[in-house]
Amino acid sequence: MKKRYLILGLFFFCVILNAQSKDEREERVKLKDFPVKAQDVIRQLPNGYKRMRLYKETDGEKVSYEAKFKFKKQLVSLEFNTLGGIEDIEIEMTKKALKKQRELFKKIENFLKSKGKKYKLIRIQEQYIFPGIDALPFLLSVLNKTYAEAINYELIVQVKTDKDWIFLETLFNESGELLISRYIKPSSYGHILY
Amino acid sequence: MGIYYTKKIFGFILLLISISLKAQSNFSGLGETGLTFNKSFSENYKANFSLKSRYFLYQDASFSYDTRQLDLAHFSTFKIGFNYSASLGFQYRERSVIDNGPDEIRLTQQVNYKSNIATLRVGHRFRLEERFFEKLTVFRLRYRLAIDRPLQGQKLDTGEGYLIGTAETVSSFGQNINTTHDIRFSALLGWQISKTTKLQGGLEYRMEAYNVQSQHVLFLLTSAIIQL
Numbered sequence: 001m002k003k004r005y006l007i008l009g010l011f012f013f014c015v016i017l018n019a020q021s022k023d024e025r026e027e028r029v030k031l032k033d034f035p036v037k038a039q040d041v042i043r044q045l046p047n048g049y050k051r052m053r054l055y056k057e058t059d060g061e062k063v064s065y066e067a068k069f070k071f072k073k074q075l076v077s078l079e080f081n082t083l084g085g086i087e088d089i090e091i092e093m094t095k096k097a098l099k100k101q102r103e104l105f106k107k108i109e110n111f112l113k114s115k116g117k118k119y120k121l122i123r124i125q126e127q128y129i130f131p132g133i134d135a136l137p138f139l140l141s142v143l144n145k146t147y148a149e150a151i152n153y154e155l156i157v158q159v160k161t162d163k164d165w166i167f168l169e170t171l172f173n174e175s176g177e178l179l180i181s182r183y184i185k186p187s188s189y190g191h192i193l194y
Numbered sequence: 195m196g197i198y199y200t201k202k203i204f205g206f207i208l209l210l211i212s213i214s215l216k217a218q219s220n221f222s223g224l225g226e227t228g229l230t231f232n233k234s235f236s237e238n239y240k241a242n243f244s245l246k247s248r249y250f251l252y253q254d255a256s257f258s259y260d261t262r263q264l265d266l267a268h269f270s271t272f273k274i275g276f277n278y279s280a281s282l283g284f285q286y287r288e289r290s291v292i293d294n295g296p297d298e299i300r301l302t303q304q305v306n307y308k309s310n311i312a313t314l315r316v317g318h319r320f321r322l323e324e325r326f327f328e329k330l331t332v333f334r335l336r337y338r339l340a341i342d343r344p345l346q347g348q349k350l351d352t353g354e355g356y357l358i359g360t361a362e363t364v365s366s367f368g369q370n371i372n373t374t375h376d377i378r379f380s381a382l383l384g385w386q387i388s389k390t391t392k393l394q395g396g397l398e399y400r401m402e403a404y405n406v407q408s409q410h411v412l413f414l415l416t417s418a419i420i421q422l
Binding site for chain 1 (some may be wrong): 230236237238240242245269271273276279281283306308315317319330340342346347348349350351352354358371384392393417421
């Protein structure tokens with residue numbers, strides 16, 4: 001009888017521990033730490049990229065590898081899964097460029113204004129999801145700005161609600177529909193402020 | 195690019211330290227160890243409590259350990275804009291029991307603005323202080339530039355380190371006292387050892403009253419910062 005309770009107790013303990021370890025972290029790594037398939041893709045990138053930095057990101061159970069670099073004045077972020085397959089490629093864009101897409105911007109702004117009185121756009125990226133085949137032609141068409149399929153927009157924003165200030169990571173499709181919205185924790189400053 | 199500038203700042207501070215060490219007559223070396231607790235009640239309001247001990251390590255051209263003072267401080271910080279915060283601080287400094295120096299009650303009003311440039315975070319901090327001693331009151335105006343960055347990756351995670359570099363000007367005014375200006379530089383290395391705790395250590399160099407007669411002071415700073 002007592003054994004059963006002990007096992008049950010241990011089980012719940014493990015569940016709690018697991019829930020607590022949902023930690024988002026990223027660390028700088030070297031090319032050799034990337035999955036082999038991803039290493040090959042990086043080696044085949046067109047010449048002319050600068051400031052290549054490689055990261056391994058862990059978000060709870062999910063692990064991904066990200067290559068960040070500058071290509072033809074664009075800030076690019078290329079994400080791979082643990083098997084080395086491309087997940088997506090994100091390119092930073094300016095507020096000005098987003099505002100030019102009036103319909104899209106109006107819908108995004110409506111969502112942000114529904115969340116709070118004031119908002120501030122911190123970072124905007126165009127997100128190109130990999131269709132699953134022909135990695136290199138996909139990459140080249142995105143980098144050379146000839147890609148013609150659907151793209152998403154990832155925005156990191158800060159919103160002032162009635163009572164609070166919140167940081168959100170949001171994803172919209174081309175029609176301005178919200179796909180994902182999640183809270184992100186701002187980095188601490190209390191060790192520097194005083 | 196961040197590491198390039200970080201190294202430059204470190205080198206500059208080391209240069210200042212070596213220059214200051216040469217001016218031996220007006221030089222003293224101290225240490226300050228602090229324990230800080232931070233608590234966020236909401237994004238709007240955060241409280242800070244700290245206990246700091248300051249001690250001499252080198253004075254009058256010789257090494258000796260000599261406790262100088264104990265500081266107990268509290269800051270209440272309010273978010274007033276996307277990148278702005280305003281704080282009110284209260285500090286009590288105990289010296290009379292320790293080295294017969296004057297005790298102090300200090301009130302601080304502070305405004306801070308921070309921004310991000312790639313992985314570098316830049317902060318501008320303005321402080322107005324009223325220092326109440328038994329026999330006089332001193333007013334101080336301070337401006338500090340602080341630049342910090344995580345050392346591994348783009349954001350600070352548990353088990354990772356960070357660097358902080360600061361430069362501050364401090365001006366003191368009061369009735370019946372000369373107006374003095376100080377300049378301070380610091381370089382600190384920190385470590386996030388757990389989700390709630392950071393350990394920091396570094397050096398601070400101060401050139402005090404440089405408009406009157408410069409006093410060179412070097413601090414060895416150590417602290418633990420705990421998030422409640």
